[in-house]
Amino acid sequence: MNSIVSKISGTGHYVPSHVVTNEELCKRVDTTDEWIRERTGIKERRIGDPKQDFPSYMATQAAKMALEEAKLSPNEIDFILFSVTIPDFLFPNTASLIQENLGMTHQCPSLDINAACSGYVYGMVVADALIKTGAYKNILLIGSELTSRFNNWEDRSSCILFGDGAGATIISRTEGNPKEVGILKHILGSDPTKKDALILRAGGSRIPITKEILDNKENFVTMDGQSVFKAAVKTLASQCEFVLRESNTTHDQVDWFIPHQANLRIIEAVGDRFKFPKEKVIINVDQYANTSSASIPIAISEAVKDKRIKRGQLLLLATFGAGLTSGALAIRY
Ligand SMILES: CC(C)(COP(=O)(O)OP(=O)(O)OC[C@H]1O[C@@H](n2cnc3c(N)ncnc32)[C@H](O)[C@@H]1OP(=O)(O)O)[C@@H](O)C(=O)NCCC(=O)NCCS
DSSP states (O other): OOEEEEEEEEEEEEOOSOEEEHHHHHTTSSOOHHHHHHHHOOOEEEOOOTTTOOHHHHHHHHHHHHHHHHTOOGGGOOEEEEEOSSOSSSSSOHHHHHHHHTTOOSOOOEEEEOBTBTHHHHHHHHHHHHHHTTSOSEEEEEEEEOGGGTOOTTOHHHHTTBOOEEEEEEEEEEEEOTTTSEEEEEEEEEOGGGGGGEEOOSSSSSSOOOHHHHHTTTTSOEEOHHHHHHHHHHHHHHHHHHHHHHTTOOGGGOSEEEEOOSOHHHHHHHHHHTTOOGGGBOOOHHHHOBOGGGHHHHHHHHHHHTTSSOTTOEEEEEEEEGGGEEEEEEEEO
16 A cells, blocks of 8 residues: 655765875875775775865755755755764754755754764654655755864874765655555664764763863774774674565665675675675775765765666665664665
């Protein structure tokens, strides 16, 4: 029986023009191109212009591309959901800055969500729920991250991992059989017992910035890489398994596996488990590194533009991030 379901009606992305290769990072920290490639699969990343590439700016560029693809004007968007880890300002929220940048002249609810790298998948589930209330028709969902701002450029184990960029998706209302179209199944999770494995402690209400904090570089990300790595492989695998099982989908019915792009070894470990051939796994971590919640929507947008992703195909998205948040969903494109 038909009911309200969500569809992806537009996709867009933006990455800063400045490319930073592994060789260039070797001038800043004690590392090698070979080490970074072998341990992460990353070859280069984009680093935003600090005078221009704020999360709101990058998000706006990605949103404009998505609007054009969906053939919608900004005033036809009736909700902005914006995923960001470090926003432009602590407040007002960044979604409202994007609303202004897009020149929207109508009252449009604008909401930031922070689930770190998992924010886009969380956002898609929230957008789907909003669509299903019947109150909204076109939701602009964006992940945009200036990770270079929270990187400790003296910590070789973390600064090599991240890159800047934005990806946008428009989620629109349509009708169909919910077992066949839209989001077929999702799962979201969070494991706060591992919150210390990936954290930026200072700069919020609990630990305000002081000279001592700055001197100790506590205003940057700290990470226990191995702990995050192990949790990521385990969680991604079990959540993908859940989504496939609960949507009565076999592995070979999935057209594209689009995981969060944190580390090629994590992606390969999960892909191998489900026997997804490499050609069915969308990868951009080599070019852009880990762009946090922008990684999946950038990957989707690029694959739509180059026609790898086609209407009717089944996409399996899976993510994890600080929190440790996580999520997976199957959506018919
Ligand atoms: C960070 C990560 C790449 C490190 O790889 P690893 O294989 O676990 O490496 P280890 O942490 O065990 O470190 C091994 C050695 O390499 C060194 N090392 C760390 N970073 C290095 C670098 N950039 N270049 C060279 N050596 C480095 C370490 O100091 C350590 O040396 P030691 O044995 O002398 O102490 C990996 O753990 C990872 O990707 N984790 C997940 C991180 C992530 O995805 N975070 C974002 C989540 S959204």
